[in-house]
Amino acid sequence: MAGQANTIQVPTDAELLQAQADLWRHSFSYLTAMALRCAVKLGIPTAIHRLGGEEAAASLPNLMAALSLPASKQPFVRRLMRLLVAVGVFAADGVADERYRLTPLSRILVDGVAAADDHHHHVLQTPFVLTATSRQYVEAALGLDEWLRKDAPPAPAPVPSPFEDAHGAPLFDEATAAAIDPEFAAAADDALAAHDSLGIGAVLRECGDLLRGVASLTDCAGGDGATARAIAAAFPHIKCTVLDLPKVIDKAPVDDGVVNYVAGDLFHAVPPAHAVLLKLVLHFWSDDDCVKILSQCKKAIPSRKEGGKVIVIDILIEPSLGPAMLEAQLLMDMAMMVNTRGRQRDESEWRDLFFRAGFSDYKIAKKLGARAVFEVYP
Structure with missing residues (x-):
């Protein structure tokens, strides 16, 4: 041997x-x-x-x-x-x-233009490119081997990401600007908003039944309300609320009666609604944190008999989509590992999260490229 x-x-x-x-x-x-x-x-x-x-x-x-x-x-x-x-x-x-x-x-990298028709929305993705290729992201990735050699802190302390190790503060945190660079923190927030806003039109066009019968909806970590406004425009009968951190809500558009903005923390309370939306939120968080978030969402909705549900739009690792799409999904998983405490998940891992949070059932309403739309029932 x-x-x-x-x-x-x-x-x-x-x-x-x-x-x-x-x-x-x-x-x-x-x-x-x-x-x-x-x-x-x-x-x-x-x-x-x-x-x-x-x-x-x-x-x-x-x-x-x-x-x-x-x-x-x-x-x-x-x-x-x-x-x-x-x-x-x-x-x-x-x-x-x-x-x-x-x-x-x-x-999607062309600046200063609008979509050529009323059915689509042009969401500029240059902030995403510039942040993903920034010095701060690259430095975090360069330290990956050293990070792997370090033992994890004793439970229940969370494992800091390589980004935190390299820069002394988490990404997308109140401390990011002070510890790293205000300009980078602002750019990262812009990148997150651009990334999360891309594709909501496709979801609404492909999943029209998803919101049928829904009277009210809370968009958790909904940022500037772009998604909520798109939903309100497509379904005027739905009363939309955006929940996000105070620093985000402070920059949100003035309340025009279409969307209600609430400053808060989805770990502690979610404004009650017929449905709660988590769009590209959970992949930033560990499994334990996702269970906490989902549990708060479950408290915010009525029973399944009354139509209550949580809508999760997130990446679903799916090898059957082909090698190019799988590579994109796995690269996003590495990006989450290096820069956040989150991860991308396959269906069995999503199922475990839903049931751990106390939900009774779920279904995949639609697969859209690298993402899936889940309906999760109390």
């Missing part, structure tokens, strides 16, 4: 060459993220849009001029764009790959 431990099977020539290429791809994949960050900071998606990138491809020289970049850097911009075309951020026309169009991905 000892002899076997000191030997290793040598790959075939084909396997070795493929392994080397895979090693390059994984070791340098951070450069894809940094190329995307560069494109966002330069404003390339917006420039392509303004140059007609929806209907007529934008040439590289015109793009250079629109971005006010020196002509001497054109060969380097061409190489940057070649990578971003290869990974699907942009599309290219022509043999020379020097005329560029937007893709669905780069359309």
Whole structure:
């Protein structure tokens, strides 16, 4: 046995060459993220849009001029764009790959525009890109090996994330601005709002029955109320309430009679309603914390016979969606592990949370890309 431990099977020539290429791809994949960050900071998606990138491809020289970049850097911009075309951020026309169009991905990175029709809402995702590729996020990930070597604190103390270890404060916390950087804290909040607001239109279009018969709804951690306003617009009969921390509610729009804003903490009390919504909330929290949150939500709703339910919209790890979607879900799980105390979950793990919190049953109302819409019943 000892002899076997000191030997290793040598790959075939084909396997070795493929392994080397895979090693390059994984070791340098951070450069894809940094190329995307560069494109966002330069404003390339917006420039392509303004140059007609929806209907007529934008040439590289015109793009250079629109971005006010020196002509001497054109060969380097061409190489940057070649990578971003290869990974699907942009599309290219022509043999020379020097005329560029937007893709669905780069359309959500175009600033200063509105959706072309009334059925969709344009939610700019540049804050998400800039935060996900920030120095603070990268430094937290660089310390992952050291974090894993540390023993966890004695129970019931929570295990701090690598982000907390690196920066001395949790992400999305009152202490983030003071301990790290006010500008970063504000940017992270903007990124969270942008990320959480994307896709609510698809949920409302695909899950119209979800809110049928619901008279009132509390959106927990509902931020600026974008989701609640979208629900109120689609279902005017529903009385919508947004619950969030005081620092968030203080920045919310003035109450216009459409949405009621309540400052509070979902760990302690949730405003009563026919239904409670948790949209991309639970993946930020540990299992024990999720049970506490869900228990408060259960207290806020009537019985199942009276139509009470909790609506959970969150990532559902599902290998059957294919390798690209699974990779995206698992990368989000790593992002939660590095930067928060949360995680992504498969169906059995979601089921355990619901039953631990005292719910009697649940169903998956719809699967939408990486997310699932759960109806959870008291």
